Amino acid sequence: MTNSKKTQIHDELITVKSLVKRFEKKQGTIFRKTKSTVHAVNHVDFSIKKGEILGIIGESGCGKTTTARMIMRLTKETSGQILFEGQDLCQMGERELRRVRPQMQMIFQDPYDSLNPGMTILEILMEPLHxxxxxxxxxxxxxxxxxxxxxxxxxxxETFLYRYPHQLSGGQRQRIAIARSLILKPKFVAADEPTSMLDVSVRMGILQLLKSLKEDMGLTMLFITHDLSTAAIMCDRIAVMYRGDVVEIGPTNKIIYNPTHPYTKALVAVVSDLNYFLDHRSELILDGEVQNEGEQGGCPFLARCPQQMDNCRIGIPKLEQMSADHYVSCFHHHPESLMSANKQAN
Ligand SMILES: Nc1ncnc2c1ncn2[C@@H]1O[C@H](COP(=O)(O)OP(=O)(O)OP(=O)(O)O)[C@@H](O)[C@H]1O
Ligand SMILES: [Mg+2]
Structure with a gap:
């Protein structure tokens, strides 16, 4: 192996390749049961460089948590690869995983749910060490x-050691959850909407804490949020997910100042100033219904897309490069990939 190849592997802590998760859902009455499939995550690809914070944003149900849970090995993938320092976690047995697990930790959304109410803070923080x-x-x-x-x-x-979670505020509990995730000095942390259940007044403090811990400990992070302004503060790069697909990924500045996928444009418009929103209103409004699985062919964003063309029904767009490090899946921006989808359809 050449030196440059070695460096490339070590630059990336996590690489996700064609990751898929489908959930089978049973519906109906006791007399007539039907099964349906939820495509929670569809052939997702991305990597996270060492020391970087990659954000995942997107609306509820788009597959953010499922993606993080698969990386953490809390949910089993349907197919795909998850490389941690070049080694595929999906192929590891329980013994090998036990070695890797302390290096990867997750911070959950709900600090009221994630701490055992019957344990003191000392016991909670000692547990990972045991x-x-x-x-x-x-x-x-x-x-x-x-x-x-x-x-x-x-x-x-010392004054916190023998307190119980219910004796702490929401912000303090989330700090304890963060300390618990970091006590084994992991290399990688996935934070799943860590501030969304907290009072607005304490959110910024938790975000600042995460950022400074990340700097002090040289952590690599996956940061999940609904909120683009939080992602803008926290992340080096942002992946935008829509219904199980990454539809745009790039450096934070490019996502914020040059959003390219119509869905990203709509997300940015919501947090931008009102004048921008009013000027671009007709292009940006999302007025379509979200379809259920199997209702349509073509681009998954079709029914809500203000820039849709007839041809967008032909195939599913893939992530294509726009500029260095910036990828978008939209036929509008990549007519050449529309031609190849057209050929496949014929
Ligand atoms: N255990 C499960 N069984 C069945 N379906 C599931 C399960 N977990 C998630 N899903 C479905 O998979 C899809 C993606 O869910 P996921 O929790 O990853 O979304 P999310 O982007 O994290 O949403 P939110 O912003 O609400 O947290 C949703 O349609 C959800 O209902
Ligand atoms: Mg979630």
Whole structure:
């Protein structure tokens, strides 16, 4: 292997290739049961470079959490690959996964749900150290817990050790959840809407904490949010998901200042100033209904797209490069890929 190839592999901590998740859903009455398939994640590709924060944004149900859960091995993929430092997690047995798991942690949306109410803060923060058999004495583990509490600005740390989650505010609980995810010094953290359940007044503090921890510990992060302005503050690059597909991915500046997919344009318009929104209103309004699976062929965004062309019914657009690091799946911007879809359809 050449040196340049080696460097390339080590530049990327996580690479997701053609990742798919389908859920089978049973519906109907006791007399007549039907099965339907939810295409939660459709052949998604992206990578996350070491030290980078990649955001995933998109509306409810577009597959953000399912993507993160597959990376964390909490949900099994239907097909695809998830490379962690070049090794495919999907092919690993339980023994190998046990070695990798401490290096990957997840922060969940709901700090009220994610902490065991019957455990003290000391027990909650010691649990990962016990679970991964860190060979330290009780006193040394306790020292690590105190350091972790100081790191998340819960000082004096000793005053929190014997409290229970219900004695803390929502923001403090989320800080504890963050400390728990970082106590094993992971390389990778997936944060799934970590501030959406919190009071607006404490959100910025949690975002700043995550950013500074990321810098201090050299973390690599997947950051999931509904909210483009939060993604703009937090992320180096942003992937926009729509109904299980990544429809646009690129550096944060390009997504914010040069949104290209009509869905990204609509997301940006919602948070931009009102004048921009009024000037571009006719192009941006999303007035179509979201279809159920199997209702249409062609581009998944078709019915809501203000730029749709007849030809967009012919095939499903793929992510194509717009400029360095910026990819978009839209026939409007890639008429050449429309021609190849046209050929396949004939
Ligand atoms: N365990 C499951 N069983 C069946 N369907 C599921 C399951 N988990 C998720 N889904 C479905 O998969 C799709 C994607 O869900 P997912 O939770 O990944 O979306 P999301 O983008 O995280 O949404 P939200 O912003 O609401 O958290 C949805 O249609 C959802 O109903
Ligand atoms: Mg979710």
């Amino acid at each position: 679970a991964h058999r860190v060979e330290l004495s009780f006193d040394d583990k306790r020292k690590l817990v105190i350091e972790a509490l100081e790191h998340i600005d819960m000082k004096p740390a």
